[in-house]
Amino acid sequence: MNLDTTQLVALAAALGWASGLRLYAVLFITGAVGFLGWVELPSGLQILQQPLVLGASGLMSAVEFLADKIPAVDTVWDGVQTLLRIPAGAALAAAALGADSATWTLLAALLGGGLAASAHAAKASLRAAANTSPEPFSNVALSLAGDAMVPALLWLAWEHPVAAIVAVALATVVCIVVVVVLWRFLKGLLARWRPRPS
Template sequence: MTLDTLDTTHLVALAAALGWASGLRLYAVVFLTGLAGWLGWLPLPAGLKVLEHPVVLGASGLMLVIEFLADKIPALDSMWDAVHTVIRIPAGAALAAAVFGGDHAAWATVAALLGGTLAATSHVAKTTTRAAANTSPEPFSNIALSLLGDAAVPVMLWLAVEHPIVFFACLALALVVMVALTWLLMKFLIRLIRTLRQRFGAGAAAA
């Protein structure tokens, strides 16, 4: 595949994939995209060429490993997600905008809005789901959800480049599921917090 074969549909799909996946695994997105460009598997647009630089690959690869491990540890994963709330969303917007670069300002602006929104949606869904999973004493559901996120990122990036129409269908389905899960799990967490407050409040009053 050459850069000329990446038509508007492919570029929009790539921008959407970078934004959405950044909300789940930002460092995996940066590393895998840069690695694909460096190995010649994917001709990266000019705005993303910096991801191919060895220094960027090294740094993103190191952070990928750290995030991979942190995401498998209950409670630590939620703290990691909380810290990255201020990182993943703007990074998703920036990566999406970089697909079109400065020569297409209008498209870059739209892509930034799209990427930031998708990153926020996936990040909130991930954070809420993992917080709910952490209420369970067993670690297996947490690890399973983490591995699902690990697998989803490269699959969606690949679909965006090779089969953009299929990617858009999968993205639409993923967004519906994420929004529904976020709504349901937020209600669950709010009820749990209220129950704990009442329990500890009653205990403190009795003491």
């Protein structure tokens, strides 16, 4: 299956946004579908289907899957991954869309990095908030939801690109709202703990 322009735009957006949630799953799933011949990946993404890259991304995807289920470990993991997810989202989107033009490469990178940043900020904020709860179930439920979103969004990008673009746009709005609401909540908590002048 060759990707048309709408699918390439949808794929760039999906890769960018999903990288903010599960970078290694994005790398592994994208590489696997290319390796299996289900989709002909754009030339910039074909390196992901190389066996060594597939093995490394599969291993890191498994590590991320486990780390993301453990309260506090997931927050540390998200902190470290801040350095990787956003630039990787930019690079993947650029690789998906920008093979023919420097302008498209730059626009795709900006789009992918911005989408990855919004997803990552919302995920890290939500997970940090969930870690304040003594029960582990909300943390695991949020993690499993993230696990499910990545393959679902990538599938949409390949099979129903317009729906994927709409889904990414809606998800980005939700992410921004989540970050704003949680930031206000955090500011309120800090204001209560701040010593008052006597």
